[in-house]
Amino acid sequence: MAAVRKRTLKVLTLFVLFIFLTSFLLNYSHTTVPSAWFPKQMVLELSENLKKLMTYSHRPCTCARCIGQRKVSSWFDERFNWSVQPLLTAQNALLEEGTYSWWLRLQREKQPSNLNDTIKELFQVVPGNVDPLLEKKSVGCRRCAVVGNSGNLKESWYGPQIDSHDFVLRMNKAPTTGFEADVGSKTTHHLVYPESFRELAENVNMILVPFKTLDLEWVISATTTGTISHTYVPVPKKIKVQQDKILIYHPAFIKYVFDSWLRGHGRYPSTGILSVIFSLHICDEVDLYGFGADSKGNWHHYWENNPSAGAFRKTGVHDGDFESNVTATLASINKIRIFKGR
Template sequence: MAAMKRRTVKLLTFFVLFIFLTSFLLNYSHTVVTPTWFPKQMVIEFSENLKKLITYSHRPCTCARCIGERKVSSWFDERFNWSVQPLLTAQNALLEEDTYSWWLRLQREKQPSNLNDTIKELFQVVPGNMDPLLEKKSVGCRRCAVVGNSGNLKESWYGPQIDSHDFVLRMNKAPTVGFEADVGSKTTHHLVYPESFRDLAENVSMILVPFKTLDLQWVISAVTTGTITHTYVPVPKKIKVQKNKILIYHPAFIKYVFDSWLKGHGRYPSTGILSVIFSLHICDEVDLYGFGADSKGNWHHYWENNPSAGAFRKTGVHDGDFESNVTATLESINKIRIFKGR
C-alpha cells in the first residue's frame, strides 16, 4: 500500500511539472493570442489544467456504459483525447500556428480581423468561462441526447425519451414547437453559427461554432451595437440570449474533430459530427436521435418536405458518408446508441 501511494505521488508530481512546463512553453511559442499579463495567465491556465487532470483522471462513472472507459476499443483510444478542451475561454485562447492557419482557411476570409483583438473584445462582452454545467465534477452518470435534424424523426414518438436525458443538445434551425411528440421540447444547449441561428428559450445555452473570425465579431455585435447584419447571407442583427448563456466552440476542437475523428475527410466537419464529438467529452452516456437518412433513403429535415433531399451530401464541404461511418463505429463499440426512427 505504501509503495502504491509513493508511485501515485510520483505520477502526480510528474503530471504537475509537465503541465507547468507545457503552459510555460505555450505562452512563449504561440503567437496568435498573447495574454496581457503573462504570469497571471500562466498561473490561471496551470490551475485550470491541473483541475481538469484530477477531474478526468479520477472521476468514476456510474452509468451502465461509460464513454470515457479506456481499453474497450483501440480504435476509440487512438482518437479520443480528453485533454482537448471543447470550449474557448479566456484561459485557453492560445492557438497554435498550424491550428490558426487551418481555421482561417475554412471559409477563406479575404481580410480577417486580428483574432487576438477580437477575442479580447469578445470576452469583455461575454464571460469567457467554462460553463459550470459542462464541467464533470461530481460522481454520477450524465446522460445526454444529441438531436439531429433528420426526417427519420417523423412519427418516431421519441419526444418523452429525449426529454428524459440530463442534457439535450440540438443544432442549427431545429424547431421543437409543433414537433414535441417526435423530437421533445427540452433543450439545454443549442449549437449554431450566425447563418443558422434561431431564437432560443431563456434557459438554453447557445454554443457558437465559429468557422471564421467574423462569426466571433457577430456575437459581439449581436449583443451590443447590432452593426453586423450580413456575412455571406443576411444574419440576425440582434439576438436575445443572456450573455452568461453564450459559449464558444473552440477552433482547436474543430481541428481535433477533423484530424482525429474524420482523418481529413471533407473540407471541415459538419455541425452534426461536431455535436457528437463534443458530447463524448462532456457526457458519460450519449444517445443520438435524428441522424442519417429516413426509411426511404432521403436526407432531409424533419420539419420540411425537401424535394432535393440529400443535395448537401454532394457539395464537397462535408463528407456525410464518412461522418456516418464514425457514428456507426461508435455505436458498434457501445460508446453511443443511435435511434434511427420508425
Template sequence: QTLQREKQPHDLNDTFKELFHVVPGNGDPLLERKSVGCRRCAVVGNSGNLRESWYGPHIDSHDFVLRMNKAPTTGFEADVGSKTTHHFVYPESFRELAENVSMVLVPFKTLDLEWVVSATTTGTISHTYVPVPSKIKVKKDQILIYHPAFIKYVFDSWLQGHGRYPSTGILSVIFSLHVCDEVDLYGFGADSRGNWHHYWENNPSAGAFRKTGVHDGDFESNVTTTLASIHKIRIFKGR
C-alpha cells in the same frame, strides 16, 4: 483561419479580446464535473427519419439535450421532444432560444466571433454571406463558444482531414463524448427510404439536407457507426 478560406483573415487575438470583454467566458456550471452519477446526453440531429418516430419522451428523459441550427420543436414534440439544454448554431443558422437554453456558437470563421460581439451590443453586423440577425436576445452568460482549437482537433484526429471542415452534427457528437457518460444520437442520416431531408420539411427530396460538398458525410457517418459498434454511443435510426 483557413477553414472557410477567408480572403482577409482578421487578427484572431484582437477578436478574442473583444469577444471575452463582452461574453464573460465563465463557463457553463452544467458542464462542471461536480455532479454525481451518470450524465446522459441526447444529441438530436435534424433528419426526416425523426418523423413518426415517437422519440420525444425518450429524448426529453436525458440530462442534456443538444440540438443544432434551426431545429424547431413546436408541433413536433412527440417525435423530437421539447427539452433543450444546449443549442449549437453559427450566425447563418441562428434561431431565438428559450431563456434556459445555452447557445453554443460554432465559429467557422473570424466573422462569426465578431458577430457575437455585434449581436449582443451594437448590432452593426447584419450580413455575412447571407443576412443574419443583427441583434439576439440570448443572455451573455448563456453564450458558450466552441473553441477553434477543438474544431481543429475534431478535423485532424476524428475526421483525418476529410471534407473542408467538420459539420455541426459531428462537432456536437464529439463535444458530447467529452462531457457525457452516455451519448444517444437521434435524427442523423437519411430516412429508411434513403431520402435526405429535415423533419420539418414536407418534401422528402428537399435539397437543403443533401451533402453540401464541404463536409464528408460518408466519413462522418462511418465515425458515428464505428463509435456505436464499440458501444461508445447509441444510434436511434427512426423511420
C-alpha cells in the same frame, strides 16, 4: 501501501506539471493571444489543466456504460483525447500557430480581424470563465441526447425519451414547436453559427461554432451594437440570447475533430459531427437521434415536406459518408447508441 500510493501520486503530479510547462514553452512563440495575457493565463491554465487531470482521471462514472472507459477499443483510444477542451475560455484561449492558420482557411476570410483583439473584446461581453467540460466532474452519470435534423424523426415518437436526458443538444434551425411528440421539447444546449441562428428559449445555452473571425465579431455585435447584418448572407443584427448563456466552441476542438476523428476527410466537420464529438467529452452516456437517412433512404429535414430535398446530404465541404461511418463505429463499440427512427 498508503506511502506507495502517495509517492506515486506525487511523481505523477510532477510529471504532468513538466509536460504542461514544456508544452507551453514550445508553443509560447506561436500563440495568438496578446503578450500581456501570458503570465496570468499561464498560471491559470496550468493550474486548471492539472486539477482537471487529477480529478477527471479518478472521477467515478455511475452509468451502465461509460464513454471514457479505456481499453475497450483501440480505434476509440487512438482518437479520443479527453484533455482537448471543447469550449473556449479566457484560460485556454492560446491557439497554436498551425491550428490558427488552419482555422483561418475554413471560410477563406480575405481580411480577417485581429484575433487577439477580438478575443479580448469577446470575453468582455460573454463568459470567459466557464468550465470547458460543463462541470462534468460533478456528475456521476450525465446522459445526453444529441438530436439531429433528419426526416427519420417523423412519426418516431421519440419526444419523451429525448426529454428524459440530462442534456439535450440540438443544432442549427431545429424547430421543436409542433414536433414535440417526435423530437421532444427540451433543449439545454443549441449549436449554431451566425448563418444558422434561430432564437432560443431563455433557459437554453447557445454554443456558437465559429468557422471564422467574423463569427466571433458577430456575437459581440449581436449582443451590443447590432452593427453586423451580413456575413456571406444576411444574419440577425441583434439576438435575444442572454450574454451569460453564450458559450464558444473552441477552434482547436474543431481541428481536433477534423484531424483525430475525420482524418482529414471533407474540408471541415459538419455541425452534426461536431455535436457528437463534443458530447463524448461532456457526457458519460450519449444517445443519437435524427441522424442519417429515413427508412426509404431519403435525406431531408424533419420539418420539410419534400422527402427528397437532400438539403444537408451533399454540401460540398463535408464528407457525410465518412462522418456517418464514424458514428456507426462508435455505436458498434457501444460508446453511443443510435436511434434510427422511421
